[in-house]
Structures are given as structure tokens and as C-alpha cells.
Amino acid sequence: MQRKSGLLKAMALVLSLALPTVLVVSAADARVGGGFSSGSRGSRTFSAPPSTSTAPSTASPFNRTLTQPGYNGSSGFNSPARGGFFNRGGMLGGLAAGFLGAGLLGMLFGGGLFSGLSGFGSILGLILQIMLIVFLARMAMAWWQRRNQPAYAGTTPPPGGQSFGSGMGFGGFGGSNAPPLEIQPTDYEAFERLLGDIQAAWSNEDVGRLRLMTTPEMASYFERDLEQNQARGVVNKVSATKLLQGDLAEAWREGDTDYATVALKFSLVDKTVERATGRLVEGSDQPQQVTEIWTFSRHPGSNWQLSAIQQAN
Missing domain, CATH: 3.10.450.240 (Nuclear Transport Factor 2; Chain: A,)
Incomplete structure (x- = not known):
């Protein structure tokens, strides 16, 4: 019962975090551009x-762009290119890398992020893993984009x-x-x-x-x-x-x-x-x-x- 109660609490937490993203995507399907930021x-x-x-x-x-961070316009991509999200220091990068690394190792050895749960929670745990990783990836990309904003060129x-x-x-x-x-x-x-x-x-x-x-x-x-x-x-x-x-x-x-x-x-x-x-x-x-x-x-x-x-x- 304690394990089931913990599973329900974890599910409620992840759904509460993921629900705003789901609502944004489901509502962004009208007019040209679909309410997204694209291009x-x-x-x-x-x-x-x-x-x-x-x-x-x-x-x-x-939300959608083909331009890669480090592109400087007239001369193409900067060299050397800036490091990726997990190559950066800081608490967020370390936590995200450690979290995903632990999850991958857990899945390789048959456990996963919620390896402490019994068979009842294995499928639900897998679903929660996917939802949580997607949510964290979106947050990480938004943080990375803010860190990689290039300075303006030319006149202000x-x-x-x-x-x-x-x-x-x-x-x-x-x-x-x-x-x-x-x-x-x-x-x-x-x-x-x-x-x-x-x-x-x-x-x-x-x-x-x-x-x-x-x-x-x-x-x-x-x-x-x-x-x-x-x-x-x-x-x-x-x-x-x-x-x-x-x-x-x-x-x-x-x-x-x-x-x-x-x-x-x-x-x-x-x-x-x-x-x-x-x-x-x-x-x-x-x-x-x-x-x-x-x-x-x-x-x-x-x-x-x-x-x-x-x-x-």
C-alpha cells in the first residue's frame, strides 16, 4: 500500500508538471502558425x-527552428561551436546529466528511474519516465537557448x-x-x-x-x-x-x-x-x-x- 501510494503521488506530480505543456500543444492548432513560435x-x-x-x-x-546555436549570419557558424547543454557547468547541467545517466543505467539493468517499484508499477513507471524526461528536456532546451543568445551585431x-x-x-x-x-x-x-x-x-x-x-x-x-x-x-x-x-x-x-x-x-x-x-x-x-x-x-x-x-x- 505504501508503494502504491508513493506511485500515485509521483504520477500526480509529473502530470501536474506536464499538463501545461500538453494544454499548450493541444490548443495551438488554429490560424496560420498554429500559435507556435516558428522559423x-x-x-x-x-x-x-x-x-x-x-x-x-x-x-x-x-519552438520550431532550423537555425543552430552559434550561427552568426554572414559567415555561417562560429568556430569553435559552443558546447552542448551537458558540456556546460552549473548545477542544472550536472543534475540533468546525472538524472538521465541514472535512468539509462537503470533501464539497462532492468530497473529504470522507478526501479524500487514492484511489477504493478513497472509500466506506469515507464510512462512516468518518458513524460518526466520529455518535460525536463523541454526545460533544458529553453534554458540552453537563453544561455546561447548571441549579442546583437551592428547598431542598436x-x-x-x-x-x-x-x-x-x-x-x-x-x-x-x-x-x-x-x-x-x-x-x-x-x-x-x-x-x-x-x-x-x-x-x-x-x-x-x-x-x-x-x-x-x-x-x-x-x-x-x-x-x-x-x-x-x-x-x-x-x-x-x-x-x-x-x-x-x-x-x-x-x-x-x-x-x-x-x-x-x-x-x-x-x-x-x-x-x-x-x-x-x-x-x-x-x-x-x-x-x-x-x-x-x-x-x-x-x-x-x-x-x-x-x-x-
């Missing part, structure tokens, strides 16, 4: 963009950003210093147009259009999300997208690639319906407001493309 911002992928009046809070670190971007909004023209150019890359009114118009066009292409499941307006990395994420919707038998319908306010967080150049990160507050009707019957599964017909940080990239002679979406905390 790349060149050498600034692991650096949080400056806050603006539109998004005064910080941006969430990337203006803290106030540059403001723009739908139907109100461009104005309120704030900040005491000019940004490293000058963004013109036509660029802001392109950002606003891409916001609506990408949402529309997503709603129509038009993969070809999404590939034209986004980087290959972002297009791959969108295609994967659309495939998951198809597997679930649902379709996410987004309409009435309207930009309410926008701020330039920073703009810079790496080699021959221009980058611009903007905070966007917009409204949209976001609902997920059953593909076969049209029955509402998630969302509603009522407009909702969303604030996200979008990064656009551009090569010489080409148009702006969406390079990253980050959620505002």
Missing part, C-alpha cells in the same frame, strides 16, 4: 527582438520602433537612432499585405501560394500543420484579417539578406470546422485580437517573405 531570424534567432508599443512584452523563444535598434497601422497611413516614427536597415513605406505596405494574403492562403490550404510568400522553412511548417489538420478531418478557416497596429522592432542586413521584425496586432475570425460536415470544432464566428511578432526576409531583387512568427508573452 528563423538569421543570427538573431536566439535573441529576443526589442519590445515595442504594440508588443511591450517579450517574444516567446522558438531604436527602443520605440516605428509604428504603422491599417487605414491610418504610416506615422509615429519613434526612437532616437535610425535602424541599421531603413524600412520604407512600401515595405510596411508589403508587410500588411502579406499578413492578409498568408492568412487567406492558409485558410484555402493553398500550399503553392504559401511557398511563394514564405521561406522554405516556414512553408515546410505550414504544410506539416495542414497535413495534421487533414489527418484530423478538420480545416481551419480564417477570414476578416485586419491589421490594427504595427511597430518595427528591428531591421538589419546579413550578407545579401535583409531582415525586418515587426510586432503586429490584428483581428481575425478564426474557426476550425469538421471537413466533412462543416460542424464547428474550435473557435467562433466572432472576431478575436491577436498580437504576434513576424520577421520578414528579402534577397536582392526579390520580394519580402515571411521568415518567422513568434508569440507575444
Whole structure:
């Protein structure tokens, strides 16, 4: 009975830790980007963009990115590369390495992390091991990303950003210093147009259009999300997208690639319906407001493309 009671307490503890992560993943399956932070911002992928009046809070670190820590933009990866999480000192790295090492040895010898439990708890112990290791791995990666944030290169971007909004023209150019890359009114118009066009292409499941307006990395994420919707038998319908306010967080150049990160507050009707019957599964017909940080990239002679979406905390 004491062993069973200990097992139940351990299960309750692990589930209480893992439940917020599960809820975030299950709820992040609507609108373009699925509520995740995805993509790349060149050498600034692991650096949080400056806050603006539109998004005064910080941006969430990337859940999905192809950029590796140590990438410095114009010249590729730094050399030597920074050590991995378990190569670093500190209490967290030592505890995590010791915990996982003990668990692996336990599994090799038939025990595992919960080797003290009897046969009744062996299967549940294995499930708890997996859930706990996944949770700790996510926490470790978030800590590692914060430790590996590279310093900004070039001129410090203006803290106030540059403001723009739908139907109100461009104005309120704030900040005491000019940004490293000058963004013109036509660029802001392109950002606003891409916001609506990408949402529309997503709603129509038009993969070809999404590939034209986004980087290959972002297009791959969108295609994967659309495939998951198809597997679930649902379709996410987004309409009435309207930009309410926008701020330039920073703009810079790496080699021959221009980058611009903007905070966007917009409204949209976001609902997920059953593909076969049209029955509402998630969302509603009522407009909702969303604030996200979008990064656009551009090569010489080409148009702006969406390079990253980050959620505002």
C-alpha cells in the first residue's frame, strides 16, 4: 500500500508538471502558425527582438527552428561551436546529466528511474519516465537557448520602433537612432499585405501560394500543420484579417539578406470546422485580437517573405 501510494503521488506530480505543456500543444492548432513560435531570424534567432508599443512584452523563444546555436549570419557558424547543454557547468547541467545517466543505467539493468517499484508499477513507471524526461528536456532546451543568445551585431535598434497601422497611413516614427536597415513605406505596405494574403492562403490550404510568400522553412511548417489538420478531418478557416497596429522592432542586413521584425496586432475570425460536415470544432464566428511578432526576409531583387512568427508573452 505504501508503494502504491508513493506511485500515485509521483504520477500526480509529473502530470501536474506536464499538463501545461500538453494544454499548450493541444490548443495551438488554429490560424496560420498554429500559435507556435516558428522559423528563423538569421543570427538573431536566439535573441529576443526589442519590445515595442504594440508588443511591450517579450517574444516567446522558438519552438520550431532550423537555425543552430552559434550561427552568426554572414559567415555561417562560429568556430569553435559552443558546447552542448551537458558540456556546460552549473548545477542544472550536472543534475540533468546525472538524472538521465541514472535512468539509462537503470533501464539497462532492468530497473529504470522507478526501479524500487514492484511489477504493478513497472509500466506506469515507464510512462512516468518518458513524460518526466520529455518535460525536463523541454526545460533544458529553453534554458540552453537563453544561455546561447548571441549579442546583437551592428547598431542598436531604436527602443520605440516605428509604428504603422491599417487605414491610418504610416506615422509615429519613434526612437532616437535610425535602424541599421531603413524600412520604407512600401515595405510596411508589403508587410500588411502579406499578413492578409498568408492568412487567406492558409485558410484555402493553398500550399503553392504559401511557398511563394514564405521561406522554405516556414512553408515546410505550414504544410506539416495542414497535413495534421487533414489527418484530423478538420480545416481551419480564417477570414476578416485586419491589421490594427504595427511597430518595427528591428531591421538589419546579413550578407545579401535583409531582415525586418515587426510586432503586429490584428483581428481575425478564426474557426476550425469538421471537413466533412462543416460542424464547428474550435473557435467562433466572432472576431478575436491577436498580437504576434513576424520577421520578414528579402534577397536582392526579390520580394519580402515571411521568415518567422513568434508569440507575444
